[in-house]
Amino acid sequence: MKALAGGYAQARDLRHALDLLGQADGMGRVLAGGQSLIAAMNMRLTSGDLLVDISRIAELRGVALDGGWLRIGALTRHAEIGRDALIARHAPLLTRAVGHIAHSAIRNRGTIGGSLAHADPAAEFPACVLALEAVLHLDGPDGRRDVAAEDFFLGVFETAIEEGEILTGISVPVAQDGERHVLREAARRSGDYALAGLCLLRRTAGHRLAAFGVGPCPILARGAMEKLDHGDIDGAVAALSGEIDPPGDTQASAAYRRHLAGVLLRRALSDLEGEQS
Amino acid sequence: MSDAFRDRIDIALTVNGEPVEARVPAGRHLVDFLRLDLGLTGSHAGCEHGVCGACTVKVDGEAVRGCLMLAAQADGAEVWTLEGLTQSGVIRDLQDAFVARNALQCGYCTPGMLTSIEELLNRGGVPERAEIREHLSGNYCRCTGYEAIVDAVESVARARAEKGAA
Ligand SMILES: Cc1cc2nc3c(=O)[nH]c(=O)nc-3n(C[C@H](O)[C@H](O)[C@H](O)COP(=O)(O)OP(=O)(O)OC[C@H]3O[C@@H](n4cnc5c(N)ncnc54)[C@H](O)[C@@H]3O)c2cc1C
Numbered sequence: 001m002k003a004l005a006g007g008y009a010q011a012r013d014l015r016h017a018l019d020l021l022g023q024a025d026g027m028g029r030v031l032a033g034g035q036s037l038i039a040a041m042n043m044r045l046t047s048g049d050l051l052v053d054i055s056r057i058a059e060l061r062g063v064a065l066d067g068g069w070l071r072i073g074a075l076t077r078h079a080e081i082g083r084d085a086l087i088a089r090h091a092p093l094l095t096r097a098v099g100h101i102a103h104s105a106i107r108n109r110g111t112i113g114g115s116l117a118h119a120d121p122a123a124e125f126p127a128c129v130l131a132l133e134a135v136l137h138l139d140g141p142d143g144r145r146d147v148a149a150e151d152f153f154l155g156v157f158e159t160a161i162e163e164g165e166i167l168t169g170i171s172v173p174v175a176q177d178g179e180r181h182v183l184r185e186a187a188r189r190s191g192d193y194a195l196a197g198l199c200l201l202r203r204t205a206g207h208r209l210a211a212f213g214v215g216p217c218p219i220l221a222r223g224a225m226e227k228l229d230h231g232d233i234d235g236a237v238a239a240l241s242g243e244i245d246p247p248g249d250t251q252a253s254a255a256y257r258r259h260l261a262g263v264l265l266r267r268a269l270s271d272l273e274g275e276q277s
Numbered sequence: 278m279s280d281a282f283r284d285r286i287d288i289a290l291t292v293n294g295e296p297v298e299a300r301v302p303a304g305r306h307l308v309d310f311l312r313l314d315l316g317l318t319g320s321h322a323g324c325e326h327g328v329c330g331a332c333t334v335k336v337d338g339e340a341v342r343g344c345l346m347l348a349a350q351a352d353g354a355e356v357w358t359l360e361g362l363t364q365s366g367v368i369r370d371l372q373d374a375f376v377a378r379n380a381l382q383c384g385y386c387t388p389g390m391l392t393s394i395e396e397l398l399n400r401g402g403v404p405e406r407a408e409i410r411e412h413l414s415g416n417y418c419r420c421t422g423y424e425a426i427v428d429a430v431e432s433v434a435r436a437r438a439e440k441g442a443a
Binding site for chain 1: 281
């Protein structure tokens, strides 16, 4: 099938993009990397959108260190995240995620902001920002606001972004000395969305564990985190199993995904140990 | 509809080194533009949702999915398709290796495959077979079983590295 767009406009800068969205009368749709949106348009899952192409807005692209925070522009592409030295040093979880996201040609155009705004339940970056306690920055008709990752993902493809708002970037607290990040997922083919996946951090303050592909949106597994803080691995696996709500579909049954989550947690933990030695 | 939005967009770009100007419908993706408007049928429109890789073309130096980029977004871009890559001779060795190793049968995936491989080879060095496979994970081939393709890539990477070292 072929895409049917209602119209197209290329935004010069953020202000222009917000103006365009305002003029679109509810039919506006932000176009970033297009790696999810144009696929959906080609399949006519959406049609008649007034596309606001933000992909050339330079001010929304790039990575910078700002005190204790790593500031990542929404239009920073997956491939750029994957090779960025600041990210590798201060938020290695994101570096690790990139290798699991789609394929090289898609990573060349897809953006981290697009991935977060799209909020696919099986996507890597949403779970990463949840585990990392990142803050998401939005700009819109009523001005700027910040949303904690924990309050951002509301359901399947659903986020806290309101009509007319644009996700401009995210801030990630820089990793402390000795902090460890691992990402584990299971997918049938390289580059597929995960059947189940986990982001695991070990900080001095304790563990952070976010699961993806096993619920309507990424899940912060607080019960499992607490067990891990007490060194109780079996307890953590059991807790995780109770905290997730995996779907069953043609890819995998809910029971299989639940089983995978436990296996992945044990593997992620052994990755952590391996990293430390 | 606000007149800020257009349903036909004027674009100016270069395709295979030649300047091109056109007016394209807002929803037309790059591969349809190349195939239907410019007659460059080397790039194939396969699945049209980014999975198969047959539409892979080079835009501003990077391999991208031609079906997941709008022609309107290519305004000002430098686009290379298999036709241009072939004519310029930059992948002659790779194309010869494909023939020598039987790395294609029906040929449907080959243009996208070659374009993806070109990007990998441009990074230099001799990638491990696992790395070659990983890089090509987004290019489906239903004929060869991939082994011969990986052989071809490996042999060209080696030959180029030796030539560079000599
Ligand atoms: C074959 C294939 C495999 C893939 N596999 C994976 C995978 O394994 N894991 C994974 O995570 N992803 C995967 N993806 C999706 C890919 O990562 C996309 O790049 C990502 O989901 C969307 O980013 P984008 O920049 O392309 O956004 P677009 O496609 O441009 O936009 C997606 C949605 O987000 C909205 N949006 C985008 N940017 C903003 C913004 N700044 N503010 C407000 N709204 C915005 C758009 O309006 C749209 O609704 C895959 C895609 C394909 C085609």
